[in-house]
Amino acid sequence: MPTGVIINALSVVLGGIFGGFFGEKLSDNFKKEITLIFGVCSMGMGISTIVLMKNMPAVVFAIILGTAIGLLLHVGEMVKTGATYMQKPINQLFGKQTELDAKEFQAQLVTIIVLFCASGTGIYGSLDSGMTGDHTILIAKSILDFFTAAIFACNLGYVVSIIALPQFVIFFLLFIFAKAIFPLTSPVMIADFKAVGGFLMLATGFRMVNIKQFPTADMIPAMVLAMPFSYLWTTVILPML
Template sequence: MPIGVIINSSAVFFGGLLGSLLGDKLPAKFKMELTLIFGVCSMGMGINAIILMKNMPAVILAIVLGTGIGLFVHFGRWIDRGAVLMERPISKLLPRKTKNLSDTEFISALVTVIVLFCAGGTGIYGTLDAGMTGNNTILISKSILDFFTAAIFACNLGPVVSAIAVPQFIIFYIIFLLAKLILPLTNPVMLADFKACGGILMLATGFRIAKMKEFPIADMIPAMVLVMPLSWLWTTIVMPLL
């Protein structure tokens, strides 16, 4: 049962509704400073996962190679294009009512939110972790952040933010099902390194949310695919030779 996925999508849905009702009632300074707190919380979640690392060289190699692959094939750009395609039917279903943003600013902000909720490293890592281990801690913690993040964005974008919960649930549920197929091929060391790799992505996501540094989060996602095979190779082949 994808409890964590359901909670996460529900948080986005109800957070978007709350934000659309609040509208411009929240001051800009309040929204800006609360966003900084979201970033710090994401960093804390990342650090908590990183300390579980068993094979540091394998994790670092996965991050470097995975990001390199993502940048080479323009993985982040493909995700952006997918977000634009998702934005069009959502905007038709729930047209924006706010006039504070131009059409260009509105689309840019909405694409950012779609990528954040549907393709963020924290969500993918948390869903894989829930599917593999049954531990929903990451997704539930992310849900708290997503509820308030959706509310803040919906203050400017309107109820369209709530509709993002639908594609988010579909994407995360597919990832959840795939994770159950991967679990029999893993061991505790591989899972620990997988969590540590996801923690690095969460740390980078925190920097981006806080607008301290624009890490290429989407391009880093392939590292999540590489880290467990590299962890296995390091443990079974490299370590015995050292």
């Protein structure tokens, strides 16, 4: 039973509804300042997983090559297009809920799509949940996701709740295939994988506090390359050095 996956998806749904409903009652200054705090939390969580890194060259190479692949395949543009389609049915049901211009709306929505769906914590938590039945990681992530969804929904509206759909699909598939994937991994590979996810969360934090708009969506393919590169570095390259 994917209990952790369900709880995590529900936290995004409920957070989005809560923020969409109460958003107008909160001052713009409150929403701006609390978003900065969540950005700092994201950066802190990213740093806490980056320090777990075992093979720096493999992690760095995975991030650079993965981002290059994402840019060439226009992953970021595809996510932005998907974000626009997500907004349309919400606008038809509830009317336009945000005063943000289209560019800023897309930027914020892409930021939280990556944060909810492509974090190392969420992906590893889904694998761990499927393999061991321990849902602790995903439940802990759900707490942060609820409040993050609520705050962003104050600016973006109920559309934030829809992000729970792709999040659930991704995490559920990982949960299902965990028994096939997890035995092929090692503690070193998992640590490097979580480190790559940490870099994504760090970049997401920079976006949330408007320091730099890193191409976080285009960085997603790096998550796929993380474990294979870690394995190759450990078993093939290191013995040659």
